[in-house]
Amino acid sequence: MRALLWFKQDLRLDDHPAVQAGLSAEQLLPVFILDPAQLQLNEFGSRRLGVHRARFLLESLVALDGALRQRGSNLLVVPGIPEEVIPELVERFSLQQVLTLAEIAPEESSQLNRVRQRLGTLPLVELQSNGLFRTDDLPCPVNELPQVFTQFRALIEERLHVFQPRPAPEQLPPLPDGAHELLAGLPTLSQMGLGEPLSVAGSAFPFSGGEIAAQARLRDYLWNTQGVRQYKDTRNGMIGSEYSSKFSPWLANGSLSPRRAVAELRRHESQYGRNESTDCLWAELLWREFFRWTLLRHGSALFKAGSLKATEHAPMQLDERFEHWCQGRTGMPLVDATMRELATTGYISNRGRQVVASYLIMDLQQDWRYGAAWFEEHLIDYDPASNWGNWAYLAGIGSDPQRRQLFNALHQAREYDPEAEYVSLWLPELRHIPQHLRHTPFLLPHLQLDALNYPRLEQIPETWRPYMPHAA
Structure with missing residues (x-):
């Protein structure tokens, strides 16, 4: 059997069902396709893929290629459209099947179907993973899963799940004859039209x-520093690398298996004991799982204006306030600092995400889908x-039938950035005014604020009054 192994958002060898399935092949061609559609508006x-995500992706591909080389293989990275590239490679190397992981998002699932149609009778084998649970692991059919997280968690935890991820293989089948001729270096970010981000x-x-960096972080957070305890x-922190696990970027592009993360968390608990902090990390991994099954169940409805509640009405406006939000120029310092950190680094804290999203929807009354798309490009x-x-x-x-999550932005600022350290870090124009302001x-005089080149917030919500400086 000669097979093509199609990597997508699963850039690892550890705990990878398609990799395991490919071990029995006589020849195996690992492929990743850089789709130019990801760079279009x-x-x-x-864009679907902004500069920070692209940088992280290229680093992950370099690491994957290195891991494959150590095992007698290589990664073929090809620009193009999957439904065109894959059939061409199959024909060129007389391959007999295509192995890949199943998808849950509508666009990605549609792409898999287009590839399958182009392959005709040649099998496209989809293996289920990238989540904690497979369909067979669930305690009920997908359409009967609770749509409220607390109920979902209670149902999942009724049975004991023992996660036994399979390690990366020590050796892989060789490439098909002639495949080495197609191997080429990765494009640079500049060649992709994205420019080069600065280190901050x-x-x-x-x-x-x-994957190497992901495994190192997993060891560090659970074993070396035991930051998980x-x-x-610390999880509501906003400055530094240690206030949270930081697993999410590697989980997102599949450099880290969620099953591996939970297996290591359980191993940590067996040695050092379970506490509220390890429970909290488990809950966050379950939230990720909850949203995955929600997407699989509801499909494209999740991306529509009314999302899963077509009878409810979220704000639908879009005006210059959305651009100010994107640029970190709303006049609300905590929001602006968070949005500038996002644009500069591609990462913001969970607390920051909730605050800026709530501010865009509730305070600025802007269409939530544009905020979600901005996050998609930059996170x-x-x-x-x-x-x-x-x-x-x-x-x-x-x-979830609960009411909207309302975040008082100034209350959040006072509670989670009491000394204005975070705001001072990302808004240099405010560093030289009194800390309490x-x-x-x-509240500053117009001329002083203009001299700082910081936008004035014209309307101050009445709910902010209790959190104003006492002298105001």
Whole structure:
């Protein structure tokens, strides 16, 4: 059997069912396809793949190729459209099957179907993974899963799941004859039309892409520093690399298996004991799983204006306030600092995400889908299920029947950035005004604020009054 192994958002060898299935092949051609459509503007005016995600992707591909080389293989990276590239490679090398992982998002699933149609009778074998559970692992059919997270978690935890991920193989089958002629270097970000991002000392994610970096972070957080044991107390932090696990970027592009992460978490608990912090990390991994099954169940409805509650109405406006939000020029310092960190580094804290998303929807009354698309372009840990599921949840049109999540931005600033350290880090124009005014520069005289070149917030919500400086 001669097979093509199609990598997508699963850039690892550890705990990879398609890799395992390929071990029995006489010849195996590992392939990743760089689809130019990812770089084109979508209906919301954003790219599917921005500069930070692209950098992380290229680093992950270099790491995957290195791991394959160590095992007697290589990664063939080809620009093009999968439904054209894959049949061409199959014909050129007389391959007999295509192995890949199944998809849950509508566009990616449609692409798999187009490839299958072009392959005709040649089998496209989809193996289920990239989540914690396979369909057979669920306690009920997918369409009967609870649509409220707390109920979903309770149902999942009724049975004991023992995760036994399979390690990366020590050796892989050789490439088909002549395949080495097609091997070429990766394009640069500049060649992709994205430019080169600068390294930023204040980044909360100073790590590299790829499976080696993912495994190193897993060991470090669970075993070396045991940062996981303080996770409950630190997870609302906004500065530095250690306030949270930072697993999400590697989980998003598949450099880290969620089953491996949970297996290591359980191993840690068996040695050091379970506590509220390890429970919290488990809950976050379950949230990711909850959104994956929500997407699989509802499909394209999740991406529509009314999302999963067509009878509810989220704001549908789009005006210059959306651009100000994107640029970090709203006049609300915590929001602006978070949005500038996102544009500069491709990563922001979970707390920051909730605040800026709520502010765009509730305070600025803008169309939530444009915010979700902006996140898709810029976040290095973009995952369609978690991103669009969280945005819909905050807009009050997700599957959970609870009311909209309302975040008082100034209250959040006072609680999670009490000394204005975060705001000072990302808004240098505010560093030289008194600390107690850095969250409320709109209280400064007009001439002073103009001299700082910081936008004035014209309307101050009444709900902010209790969190104003006492002197105001």
